Every structure is written in C-alpha cells, then in structure tokens.
Amino acid sequence: MILLRLQRRLRRLFFKSAADLELETELLYHLERQIEQNIKSGMNPDEARIDALRTFGGFEQTKEYCRDARGVRTIQELCQDARYGVRTLLKTPSFTLITVATLALGISANTIIFSCADATLLRPFSFPNQKRLLMLLERNPEAGLVRGSLSTGDVFECRTQAQVLEEIIAIRNREYVLTGDRAPERCTSYEVSAAFFDALGVQPQIGRGFQQGEDKLGFEQVVVLRWGFWQARFGGDSHIIGKRLLLNNKPFEVIGVMPEHFEFPYGPGDMWTPLVFEPRMMQDHSNQNLRVLALLSRENSVEQANAELRNFSVQMQEKFPDQEAGRTIYAVALNQEYTRVALNYVPMMIGAALLVLLIACFNAANLVLAKAATRRREMAIRVALGATRLRLLRQLLTENLLLALCGGLLGCLLAGWGIAALSRGIPTDMSRFFPGWSRLGLNSTVLLFTFFISVLIGVLFGLAPAWQATNNNLNETLKKGRGTSKRRTGAGALMQHALVISQFAFSLMLLISAGLFVRSFVEIVNADLGIKPAGVVTMNLDLPRDQYASPELQRNLYQQLLERVEALPGVTGAGAINMLPLSGNRRSGKIATEDRPFERGKEQYTQIRVATSGYFAAIGTDLLKGRLIDARDNSQAPPVVLVNETFVRRYFGDADIIGRRIQLIDVPGTRFQVIGVIADAIKDEMVDVNEPGIYLSFDQHPASQMSLVISVADSGEQIAGGVRRELAKIDSGLALADVKTMEQIIFERRSPQVVTMWILVIFAVAALLMAAIGMYAVIRHMVTQRTNEIGVRMALGAQSGDVLKLIIGRGLKLIAFGTAIGLAGALSLTRLLRNLLYGVSSQDPLTFFAVLVVLMLFALSACYIPARRATKVDPLITLRYD
Numbered sequence: 001m002i003l004l005r006l007q008r009r010l011r012r013l014f015f016k017s018a019a020d021l022e023l024e025t026e027l028l029y030h031l032e033r034q035i036e037q038n039i040k041s042g043m044n045p046d047e048a049r050i051d052a053l054r055t056f057g058g059f060e061q062t063k064e065y066c067r068d069a070r071g072v073r074t075i076q077e078l079c080q081d082a083r084y085g086v087r088t089l090l091k092t093p094s095f096t097l098i099t100v101a102t103l104a105l106g107i108s109a110n111t112i113i114f115s116c117a118d119a120t121l122l123r124p125f126s127f128p129n130q131k132r133l134l135m136l137l138e139r140n141p142e143a144g145l146v147r148g149s150l151s152t153g154d155v156f157e158c159r160t161q162a163q164v165l166e167e168i169i170a171i172r173n174r175e176y177v178l179t180g181d182r183a184p185e186r187c188t189s190y191e192v193s194a195a196f197f198d199a200l201g202v203q204p205q206i207g208r209g210f211q212q213g214e215d216k217l218g219f220e221q222v223v224v225l226r227w228g229f230w231q232a233r234f235g236g237d238s239h240i241i242g243k244r245l246l247l248n249n250k251p252f253e254v255i256g257v258m259p260e261h262f263e264f265p266y267g268p269g270d271m272w273t274p275l276v277f278e279p280r281m282m283q284d285h286s287n288q289n290l291r292v293l294a295l296l297s298r299e300n301s302v303e304q305a306n307a308e309l310r311n312f313s314v315q316m317q318e319k320f321p322d323q324e325a326g327r328t329i330y331a332v333a334l335n336q337e338y339t340r341v342a343l344n345y346v347p348m349m350i351g352a353a354l355l356v357l358l359i360a361c362f363n364a365a366n367l368v369l370a371k372a373a374t375r376r377r378e379m380a381i382r383v384a385l386g387a388t389r390l391r392l393l394r395q396l397l398t399e400n401l402l403l404a405l406c407g408g409l410l411g412c413l414l415a416g417w418g419i420a421a422l423s424r425g426i427p428t429d430m431s432r433f434f435p436g437w438s439r440l441g442l443n444s445t446v447l448l449f450t451f452f453i454s455v456l457i458g459v460l461f462g463l464a465p466a467w468q469a470t471n472n473n474l475n476e477t478l479k480k481g482r483g484t485s486k487r488r489t490g491a492g493a494l495m496q497h498a499l500v501i502s503q504f505a506f507s508l509m510l511l512i513s514a515g516l517f518v519r520s521f522v523e524i525v526n527a528d529l530g531i532k533p534a535g536v537v538t539m540n541l542d543l544p545r546d547q548y549a550s551p552e553l554q555r556n557l558y559q560q561l562l563e564r565v566e567a568l569p570g571v572t573g574a575g576a577i578n579m580l581p582l583s584g585n586r587r588s589g590k591i592a593t594e595d596r597p598f599e600r601g602k603e604q605y606t607q608i609r610v611a612t613s614g615y616f617a618a619i620g621t622d623l624l625k626g627r628l629i630d631a632r633d634n635s636q637a638p639p640v641v642l643v644n645e646t647f648v649r650r651y652f653g654d655a656d657i658i659g660r661r662i663q664l665i666d667v668p669g670t671r672f673q674v675i676g677v678i679a680d681a682i683k684d685e686m687v688d689v690n691e692p693g694i695y696l697s698f699d700q701h702p703a704s705q706m707s708l709v710i711s712v713a714d715s716g717e718q719i720a721g722g723v724r725r726e727l728a729k730i731d732s733g734l735a736l737a738d739v740k741t742m743e744q745i746i747f748e749r750r751s752p753q754v755v756t757m758w759i760l761v762i763f764a765v766a767a768l769l770m771a772a773i774g775m776y777a778v779i780r781h782m783v784t785q786r787t788n789e790i791g792v793r794m795a796l797g798a799q800s801g802d803v804l805k806l807i808i809g810r811g812l813k814l815i816a817f818g819t820a821i822g823l824a825g826a827l828s829l830t831r832l833l834r835n836l837l838y839g840v841s842s843q844d845p846l847t848f849f850a851v852l853v854v855l856m857l858f859a860l861s862a863c864y865i866p867a868r869r870a871t872k873v874d875p876l877i878t879l880r881y882d
Contacts, residue, residue, distance in 0.1 A: 081394060081395050081398040081399075082398055082402065084395065085395070085398050085399035085402050086402065088399060089399065089402065089403070092371065095367060095371055096403070096406075098367060098773065099364050099367050099368070099403050099407070100403055100406045100407045100410060101407075101410070102360050102363045102364050102367070102407070102770055102773065103360055103361075103364055103403065103404055103406075103407025103408070103411070103454075103457065103461075104407045104408075104410035104411040104414055105356065105360055105411075105414075105766050105770065106356050106357040106358075106359065106360025106361065106407075106411075106457070107357070107360075107407055107408050107411030107412075107415075107450060107453060107454060107457070108410075108411035108412070108414035108415040108418060109352075109353040109356040109357065109763055109766070110353045110354070110356070110357050110449075110450075110453060111411055111412065111415035111419075111442075111446060111449065111450045111453075112353070112415050112418045112419055112422060113346070113349045113350050113352075113353040113759075114350075114353075114446060114449050115415070115419050115440055115441065115442070115443075115446045116342075116346055116349065116422070116440065117346050117350060118436075118443075118445055118446060118449075119436035119437060119439045119440050120339060120342040120346060120434055120435065120436045120437060121339050121342055121343070121346055121436075123436060124335060124338055124339055124342075124435035124436040125264065125334070125335070125338075125435060125436070126261055126262070126439075127200040127201050127202045127262070127264065128200075128201035128202070129199065129200055129201035129295065130200075130334055130335060131333075131335075132295055132296045132298070133199070133200070133293055133294070133295060133296070133333075133334040134165075134293070134294045134295075134296055134302065134305060134331040134332065134333060134334060135291075135292070135293060135294075135331065135332050135333075135334055135337040135338075136150060136158070136168070136292040136293070136294050136309070136329055136330075136331055137149075137150075137329070137330060137331075137332065137337075138150060138154075138288065138327050138328065138329055138330075139327070139328050139330060140326045140327050140328070148288050148327070149288040149289055149290055149291060149292075150170075150288055150290050150292045150329065151284055151285045151286065151287055151288045151289070151290065151323075152170070152277055152281040152282065152284045152287070152290060153281070153282060153283055153284045153285040153320070153323075154285065154288075154290075154292075154316070154329065155168060155170045155277075155290060155292055156277065156281075156282045157312075157316060157319075158292075158309075158312060158329070161312055161315075162294075162308065162312075163308060164296065164297050164300040164304050164305050164308050165294040165295065165296060165297065165305060165308075166199075166295045166296070166297050167193075167195045167198070167199045167293075167294065167295040168193075168292060168293070168294050168295075169192060169193045169195060169196050169199050169292065169293040169294070169295075170192070170193050170275055170277075170290045170291070170292055171190055171191070171192050171193075171196075171265055171275070171290065171291040171292070171293065172190075172191045172275055172289060172290055172291070173188060173189070173190060173191070173269070174188070174189045174190070174191045174273065175187070175188055175189070175542035175705065175737075176188075176189055176247040176248050176544075177247070177248055177249075177542075177544060177733060177734060177735045178233075178245060178246065178247055178735075179246045179249065179733055180245070180246055183735070184732070184733055184734060184735035185233070185735050186540070186542065186735040186736065186737030186738075187229070187247070187270045187271060188269045188270055188737075189223070189247075189269060189270065189271045189272065189273045190265055190269045190271070190272050190273070191272075191273050191274065191275035191276075192210075192272055192273075192274070192275055193215055193274075193275055194210040194211065194212055194213065194214050194215040194274055195210075195212070196209075196210065196272065196293075197209035197210065197224075199293060199295045200264065202258070202259070202262060204224060204255075204256030204257055204258050204259070205227065205256075205257055205258060205259040205260070206238075206240070206241060206256060206257040207224070207241040207254070207255050207256030207257060208255055208256050209224060209255075209256055210222065210224070210255075210272075210274055214274050215274040215275055215276055215277070216276065217276050217278060219274075220273065220274040220276045221250060221251060221252045221253065222252060222253050222254075222255045222273070222274065223245060223247070223252040223253070223254055223255065223271050223272070223273050224254075224255060224256040224257070224258060224271060224272040224273075225240070225254060225256070225257045225258070225270070225271050226257075226258055226262075226263075226269065226270050226271060226272075227257060227258055227259060227260040227261075227262070228260075228270075229270035229271060230257045233270075240254050240257065241254055241255065241256070241257075242254065247273075248544040248545075248546065248547070249544070249547070249733065250546075252273065258272075261438070261439065263432070263435075263438065264435075265291065266338070266432050266433055266434070266435050285316075285320050285323035285324055286323050286666060293334070294331060302331060302332075302333060305331045306330055306331055309328075309329045309330055309331055310328065310330075312329065313327065313328040313329050316329075338435045339435070341433065341434065341752070342434060342435075344835075344836060345752060345756050345836075348513075348756070348832070348833065348836070349756065349759055349760075351829075352510060352513065352759070352760055352763045352764075353763065355506045355509065355510050355763070355767065356510070356763045356766055356767055356770075357453075357457065358502070358506055359502075359503050359506050359507060359767045359770050359771065359774075360457075360770060361457050361460055361461040362461075362499040362500075362502050362503045362506075362774065363499075363503060363770045363771075363773060363774040363777075364403070364457075364461045365461040365462075365495075365499055366496055366499050366500065366503075366774045366777050366778060367774075367777055368400065368461065368462060369495060369496050369499075370496070370777055370778070370780075396462065397458075397459065397462050397463065399462075400458050400459075400461065400462025401455065401458040401459070401462070402458075403458065403462075404454045404455065404457055404458025404461075404462075405454050405455070405458065407454065408450055408451060408453070408454030411450065411454070412442065412447065412450055415442065415446075415450070416442050419440050419441060419442065422440065422755065422759075423437070423438075423440045425751060425754070425755040425758070426751045426752060426755055427747070427748045427751060429738075429748055430748040430749070430751050430752070433584075434752075496778050497778070497814055499774065500771075500774050500775055500778050500814050500818065501814055501817045501818040501821065502818070502821075503767075503770065503771040503774045503775075503818070504771050504775075504814070504815060504818025504819065504822060504855070504859065505818045505819075505821040505822035505825060506767065506771075506822070506825075507764070507767040507768055507770070507771040507822070507855065508818070508819060508822025508823065508825075508826060508851065508852075508855055509822055509825045509826045509829050510760070510763055510764040510767045511764045511767070511768060511851045511854070511855060512822075512826040512829075512830060512847060512848060512851050513760055513764070513826070513829060513830060513833060514757070514760035514761045514763070514764035515764075515847040515850060515851050516830060516833060516837055516840060516842065516844060516847050517753075517756065517757040517760050517761075517833075517836075517837070518757060518761065519839075519840045519844060519846070519847055520753075520757075520836075520837040520838045520839060520840050521753060521754065521757050523838055523839030523840055524750065524753070524838050524839070527838070527839065528679070528680075529581065529582070529681060529746070530581070530621055530622070530644075530678075530679040530680045530681030531581055531619045531620050531621055531681050531742065532619070532620025533619075533620075533741070533742035533743045533745075533746055534743065535572075535711055535712050535713070536618065536619055536620070536709060536710070536711055536712075536741065536742035536743075537709075537710045537712060537719050537720070537739070537740075537741055537742075538580055538707050538708065538709055538710070538738075538739075538740055538741070538742055538745065539707070539708050539710075539720060539723065539736045539737070539738060539739040539740075540705070540706075540707050540708075540736065540737045540738045541561075541705070541706055541707075541708060541727070541734065541736055541737075542704060542705040542737075543557065543704040543705070543734070544704075544733075545704060547733075548704055551635075551702045552702075554702040554703065554704055555635070555698070555699060555702040557730060557731065558576055558612070558698065558702070558706060560730055561708075561723075561726065561727060561730060562574050562575065562576065562612065562614060562708075564726040564729070564730075565708065565710060565722075565723055565726060566614070568719065568722045568723070568726070569722075570712050570713045570714050570719070571710055571711070571712055571713075571719070572618075572711045572712065572713055573614055573617045573618035573710070573711040574614055574618055574708065574709070574710045574711070575611065575612045575613070575614035575615030575616070575617070575618040575619070575708075575709050576611070576612045576614075576615060576698065576706040576707060576708050576709065577609055577610065577611040577612070577615050577619075577706065577707055577709060578609060578610045578611075578703045578705060578706055578707070579609055579707070580707045580709070580742075580745065581619075581681045582745055582746055582749045583707075583745060583749075584749070586607060587607065587608050587609075588605050588606065588607055588608065589605065589606060589608045589664055589665065589666050590604065590605060590664070590665035590666065591604050591605070591606050591651075591662055591663065591664055591665065591694075592604070592662070592663040592665060593651055593652070593660070593661075593662055593663070594660060594661055596651065604651060605692075606647060606691075606692040606693060606694055607691050607692065607693040607694070608664070608693070608694055608696065609693060609694070609695045609696070610695070610696045610697075610698050610701050610702075610703050610706075611629065611642075611695045611696075611697075611698060612629075612698040612699075613628065613629045613630045613631060613633070613697075613698075613699075615709055616628050616629075616678065617711075618709045618710060618711040619681075619709050619711070619742070620711075621678050621679055621681050622678065622679045623676055623677075623678055624645065624676075624677045624678060624679060625657075625658055625676060625677040626658045626674070626675050626676030626677060627675055627676050628642065628675075628676055628678075629642060629675070629676075629695070629697045633675075633697040633699060633700060634697075634699045634700070635699055635700055637700070638673060639670055639671070639672045639673070639696075639697075639700055640672060640673050640674075640675045640697055640700070641662055641672035641673070641674055641675070641694050641695065641696055641697075642674075642675065642676045642677070642678055642694065642695040643657065643662075643674055643676075643677055643678075643692075643693070643694050643695075644677070644678055644679065644680045644681065644690070644692065644693045644694075645677065645678075645679060645680050645690070646680050646690045646691060646692045646693070647692035647693060647694060648677055650692050651692065657674050657677060658674060658675070658676070658677070659673065659674065660673075660674050661673055661674070662674060662694070672694075672696070678695070680693075681693075708723065708736075709742075710723070720736065720739045723736060724736055753836075756836075768854070768855065768858055771855075771858070771859070772858045772859065772861065772862040773862070775811060775814070775815075775859055775862035775863060776862040776863075776865060776866060778811075778814070779807060779810070779811050779862065779863050779866040779867065780866040780869075782807070782810065782866075783807060783866045783867070783869060783870045790803060790870050793806075800871035803867070803870050803871045804864075804867050804868070804870075804871060807863065807866065807867035807870055808860070808863045808864065808867050811859065811860075811862070811863035811867075812860075812863070815856070815859045819852065819855070823848070826848070827843060830842040830843060
C-alpha cells in the first residue's frame with residue numbers, strides 16, 4: 001500500500017508528460033531501496049517515505065540522479081561484458097589466435113601505408129608557411145618543355161612586376177671544397193636568396209638566418225649549416241657561431257645552424273649560402289638553372305597568381321623574343337610539386353592496403369560466423385532467461401572489439417618492424433628526393449589512426465555475425481538435442497559464401513597487380529641500359545671556379561688526373577662525363593639540323609653531355625656507327641658530336657647521319673659534325689625511357705664539374721684512395737665526392753620501384769593466405785554442419801571419392817564466382833598501373849594465367865583438407881550420436 005500511494009503521489013508531483021513516465025520505474029526502484037534503509041535505521045513507514053522523497057528533491061534532481069545511476073550501471077555492465085568476453089575467447093585459443101593474427105595483418109598493412117602517406121603526402125614539410133608557398137616553373141608545350149627552371153633574368157623581371165607574390169626566392173646548388181685542419185672535403189651548398197628562411201617561416205636553432213642585403217656582391221660570405229653536417233663535421237660544437245670556414249679558399253662566417261628536421265630543399269646539401277645576382281646576370285634569359293619559390297600574399301589565391309604570371313609571360317615574350325618565345329611561367333603549390341613522385345606510388349599502395357584490410361575483415365567475419373553457429377543454443381538460453389536482443393548484440397560486439405583491439409596492438413608491433421624495414425628500402429641518397437621520408441614512424445597521428453581503424457573494423461566485421469547469431473528461433477533451438485547438427489541454410493550460409501567470394505576476388509586483383517610489377521621489374525633488370533655497370537666505379541670532382549676559371553686550366557687538370565688514374569694497378573679504363581647515366585642530372589638544349597632549321601615555338605630538344613675520349617670504353621657503351629671521340633678531337637679540331645639511337649630515330653629517321661651537321665642554338669655560330677652513333681644510355685629521371693642525346697668532346701668544351709668513370713678488374717674498393725692520392729699530387733686543395741659503383745647508382749634509382757614491388761608482393765601473399773584460411777574455415781564449417789548427412793550417405797554406400805566430390809564441388813563453385821569477379825576487377829584495376837609498368841602490358845596474359853594457377857592450387861588445398869577429413873567419418877558413430 002505504501003508503494004502504491006507513493007507511485008500515485010510521484011505521478012502527481014513529478015511526471016507531467018508522457019516522455020517523463022519512462023523514468024518512473026527507475027525512480028521507484030531507488031526510492032524503494034532508500035525507504036528500506038530508513039526503516040532498518042528505526043523510522044516508521046511514513047517517516048521513511050517522507051525522508052526518501054526529501055532526499056531525492058525535485059524532478060530535475062531526480063532525473064539527474066537516475067541518469068548518473070544508469071551510467072554507472074552501464075559501465076559496470078560493459079566491464080562485465082569485457083570480462084566474460086575475455087573468458088570466452090580464452091576458451092577457444094585457436095580461433096582467437098587465428099582471428100587476431102588475421103586482423104593484425106590487415107591493420108599493420110594499413111598502418112605502414114598510412115605512415116607513408118602521412119609523411120610524404122599529408123605533411124611533407126614542417127615549416128609554417130608551406131600552404132602559401134608556390135613553385136614557379138616554365139612550360140613550352142610545342143617544344144616538349146613542361147616543368148622547366150627559370151633564368152636569373154626571369155627572376156629579376158618577376159620581382160619588379162609581381163603584385164600578388166610577397167617574396168620570390170631563387171635557389172641553386174653550389175659545390176665547395178672545405179679545407180682547414182682536416183683533409184679537403186667536398187660540400188654541397190644551396191645558394192638561396194636572403195629572404196629564404198623568412199619566406200618559409202623558419203629560424204635557425206642556433207644563431208640567425210640571412211639578413212637583407214647579404215645576397216649582394218661583397219656581403220655574401222656567410223653560411224648557415226645543416227644540423228646533420230654540423231654534428232658530423234664539427235661534433236655539435238656549441239661555439240660554432242662566428243667561426244670561419246674556408247670554402248674554395250674563401251672565408252665564410254658561420255651565422256646559424258638549422259633545426260634537426262629542417263631539410264629543404266631536399267637533396268644532398270650540407271649548408272646554405274647567399275645567392276648573388278651579378279649585374280650581367282640580370283639580362284640572362286638563356287640559362288634556365290634556378291629553382292624558384294614564391295610566397296603568396298594572404299589575401300590572394302594560386303589562380304590569381306597564375307593569371308598575373310600569364311600576363312607577365314606575354315610581356316616577357318614581347319620584350320625578349322629571342323630567349324622567351326613560347327615560354328610561359330606558371331605556379332603550382334609547393335606541396336603539389338614536391339609530392340609529385342610520391343603520388344605515383346602511395347595511392348596505389350593505399351588501395352592495396354585497403355584490399356588487404358577488407359580481406360582480413362571478411363576472413364574474421366567468416367571465422368566469427370562459424371563460431372557463432374556453435375553458440376546458438378547459448379544465445380537461446382540467455383534469451384529464455386530474460387536477456388534482450390540488444391543486450392546480446394552488445395555482448396557479442398564487445399567480444400569482437402576485444403579481438404580487433406588485440407589485432408590492432410599486434411598490428412602496431414608488426415607495423416613498427418615494417419616501417420623500419422621500409423625506411424631502409426630506399427637508400428639515403430635517393431630518399432632525400434622524397435619529402436618527409438626521414439620522418440617515417442609510429443607517431444601519435446599514426447597510432448590514433450590505428451586505434452580508430454581497429455575499433456571501426458571491430459564493429460564492421462562483428463555486426464553482421466552478431467546480428468545473425470542473435471536471430472534465433474527460440475523454441476526450435478531449445479528443442480534440438482545438445483549435439484544435434486542440422487545443415488544450415490538461409491542468410492548465415494549466404495553471408496559466409498559472399499564473404500569467401502569477395503576474399504577470392506580481392507586476392508586475385510592483388511595477386512595480378514603484384515605479378516605485373518614483378519614481371520615489370522624483371523624486364524627492367526634485363527633491359528639494355530646502354531652501359532655495362534659491372535666493375536665500374538664513379539666519383540665526382542668540382543673545380544673551384546675562381547681557381548680554374550679558364551677552359552685551358554680545366555682541360556689540363558682532368559687530362560693529368562685521368563692519365564695518372566689509368567696507370568693505377570687494376571684500372572682497365574678511365575674517363576669522365578659531366579652527367580652520369582641514371583644520376584637524375586639533366587641538361588637539355590635546342591638544336592637545329594640541315595633538314596629542320598630552327599623555328600620559334602617548334603624547337604627541337606635534346607639532352608647534352610660532355611665526355612672525354614676514354615669514357616665510352618670505361619662505362620661500356622657500344623659504338624653502332626662511325627667512330628668515337630678520340631685524341632684527334634682536340635681544341636684545335638673542328639667541333640664534333642656523338643648522337644644516340646633515339647636522337648637518330650626522332651630527327652633523322654632511317655637516313656645515314658654520319659657526316660651530317662647539327663647546330664646547338666645555345667652555341668651560336670657553331671656547327672657540329674656527327675662522327676658516330678652510340679647505344680642509348682640516357683634515361684628519364686624516374687622511369688626507363690630513352691631520350692635523344694648528344695655527346696660533345698671534353699677537349700673542345702671543357703667543364704669544371706665532371707664525374708670520373710673508372711673500370712677496374714677487381715672489386716675496386718681501394719681505387720678511391722689511389723685516385724685521392726693522385727689528385728693531391730696535382731692540387732692538394734681539391735676533394736672527391738660521391739664515390740659509388742655504377743651498380744649502386746642503378747640500385748638507388750630503381751629503389752622506389754623495388755620497394756613498391758615488394759610491398760605489393762607481401763600484401764598479395766598475405767591476401768592469398770587469408771583467402772585460403774577463409775575457404776578452409778567455410779568448408780570445415782560446412783563439413784561439421786553436414787556430419788549427419790555425410791554419415792547417412794556413407795551408410796547408404798557412398799564412397800570416399802563421392803564425399804570428396806561433394807565437398808570440393810561446393811568449394812569450386814565459390815572459387816568460380818570469386819575468380820569471375822576478380823578477373824573483371826583486375827582488368828579495370830591494372831589499367832591504372834600502365835604508367836608504372838615497364839616492358840609488360842597491363843593485361844599481360846602470362847601473368848593472369850600464372851596467378852590463376854597459383855590461386856587455384858591454394859584454394860583446392862584449402863578445400864581438400866576438410867573434405868579429406870569428412871571421408872573419415874564413421875557412419876555408425878554419426879548415426880548413434882544425438
């Protein structure tokens with residue numbers, strides 16, 4: 001009676017609307033407990049009731065109390081679900097380990113690739129102004145020029161006319177020889193405009209940056225050091241500021257050291273020095289050798305900058321028609337320009353990682369579905385005892401989340417190992433051209449991504465199986481005997497079959513993509529590079545321009561050095577070239593031939609190299625026609641030139657080119673006679689595509705910076721020391737740099753393709769194994785579900801072969817569906833890979849056939865093992881089993 005009166009009073013006092021009535025039951029529960037405690041403390045029933053109502057106060061306070069109590073109970077229930085889930089998973093260790101390992105493979109793959117994307121695409125730079133910074137480039141479509149550099153004259157004119165660009169920064173590489181208390185050391189500097197650091201928004205860790213006016217002639221002998229060079233060369237000397245370094249025998253004052261992770265521009269530079277524009281350079285519009293940055297005004301956009309640059313280009317063409325005809329300056333965002341190479345590879349790897357993750361989710365869902373079928377009776381009993389379907393779903397999802405989080409933890413461990421291996425896959429000298437590569441690792445952003453994706457896939461792969469497991473017919477399930485098994489049909493079986501088909505389709509797509517990359521890599525390795533890299537050692541030498549300003553001095557030094565090198569023990573040939581094959585260095589020029597004279601807007605371009613007479617024999621480039629450069633082609637002889645096969649095909653077709661004459665537009669008044677045709681050995685920067693190229697005689701066109709190419713009979717490990725000793729005898733102030741074998745250079749240039757290939761192969765193998773495991777789980781579950789049926793068949797006379805045919809036939813149907821869908825997807829996917837393949841079609845039939853054979857063998861093995869187990873069923877035991 002007390003509770004009835006209390007209930008009526010509550011309704012009158014508190015519950016004013018239908019929405020509030022849902023709190024009534026919960027409030028009554030708490031009031032009843034309070035009244036009982038009051039009575040036990042000695043109060044009579046009326047006092048106990050009044051005190052309880054006073055304790056809870058008004059309606060708003062009551063609602064707040066109920067919400068708090070409900071939240072506490074929810075947390076308690078979640079903890080209870082987690083404890084029960086742990087016990088349940090520990091009871092089936094094989095299921096738990098296989099599921100966690102499967103999810104770990106998918107999660108680790110995505111963690112590794114997300115780390116790459118985060119470092120190289122999303123956040124390639126760490127300086128503040130990167131979103132406002134633009135790269136200024138030149139294009140001339142008719143001449144085939146797309147991403148050209150700018151000249152000093154372009155920069156000077158642009159600075160005077162730009163309105164939407166706050167700063168225009170010029171950058172150029174410069175080689176120095178550092179001398180002092182140690183042996184001479186070759187250093188690379190970035191010559192930059194004085195406003196370089198301010199435009200980027202960074203300041204040195206120690207000291208200061210460049211000040212206005214320090215890029216003027218006479219004030220330029222200051223230097224800012226890179227952190228790594230400061231540590232390696234000076235041991236992190238904290239008193240380095242103010243000291244003077246002898247660079248090319250000139251004193252440069254150290255004014256700053258940049259922060260540890262500042263690495264812009266990307267490349268081999270050790271320091272930054274001011275770039276000085278001498279008066280004669282202001283009118284130079286012919287030598288496009290500057291990288292140019294621009295800082296966009298805050299209120300303007302890239303489109304506005306490009307509109308201004310288009311107008312500026314028109315004015316330049318009218319003002320300097322001889323040098324600027326057909327050229328247009330344009331701007332692209334800094335991030336867009338510097339992530340251009342990574343965009344060739346990372347999106348494809350992201351797609352492959354997502355496929356692996358989907359396959360892992362499908363595999364885990366298959367395993368959970370198979371396990372859920374064995375817990376149908378448990379779920380029915382819990383429903384009979386009063387559990388709601390929502391409560392059961394929460395319990396099962398908690399178990400699945402535990403599996404996913406364990407998979408995420410193991411995935412992080414695997415990803416840490418994988419990222420470390422991946423970062424070493426591209427050599428340091430090559431990784432400098434990939435902004436952000438040095439920052440690969442498990443940072444907070446990557447770990448947060450891993451946690452998020454673990455929770456997401458825990459819900460995704462667990463929701464459908466959990467819904468299916470709780471979708472029971474209570475009466476039928478409880479009526480069945482404890483050991484009775486019935487062939488399962490309906491949504492559960494269809495879901496398992498759909499998951500297996502999807503696994504095989506995605507695995508086939510990944511395997512075919514990986515197979516194409518393997519075939520492409522084999523073609524690259526076997527391709528004729530036009531050189532014979534075995535036993536070839538290279539090293540760079542740059543002569544100081546003030547000491548070796550005249551061509552005669554440059555010619556004499558290299559001639560003496562090569563003669564001494566050829567006399568060293570073990571040396572079979574020696575030469576020099578200004579730009580090594582596959583080094584990434586390029587110099588193009590406009591040409592005119594007798595049949596095709598120079599015409600503005602329709603220029604013909606070729607790559608230009610300068611080589612000594614011994615270079616071609618040392619590096620192993622074959623002569624196809626005519627003769628090579630030799631001692632006859634000295635400074636007094638008529639100018640000569642060698643051309644490669646691609647040059648002949650593009651500009652002369654099948655005509656005999658020996659004796660024909662070529663004009664270089666950048667060298668007016670000079671015609672070069674073609675004396676020979678050699679094999680192609682000039683490749684594009686990142687892909688193996690031959691380009692037209694010509695070779696000038698070093699004696700006729702000496703250069704200060706050359707790469708020595710030395711052919712040795714043995715390993716060549718000691719040759720660098722011998723060359724240094726001979727160089728010191730000629731000039732002790734010179735230093736060699738970048739001592740590498742030609743095979744090492746080729747490996748570095750190909751490393752991005754090698755890394756991509758191995759990532760795809762590893763992902764494809766993981767997908768293949770997971771698909772086989774998924775097929776095995778489904779077939780084994782089907783055998784378990786149909787044990788009684790198999791026993792009846794065998795009791796009626798079915799043979800082992802009949803049972804094998806029955807089980808494997810079911811698996812083959814799934815394989816056939818998955819193969820058909822996978823082939824259709826692979827044909828679409830591989831079209832996106834054509835630009836990354838070399839020497840192989842994106843629909844290569846051999847690759848498709850080989851992958852199908854491998855996939856079929858794995859699939860049939862996965863079907864055969866449980867099918868073989870089914871033939872061992874004893875009909876008597878099966879029929880007796882209830």
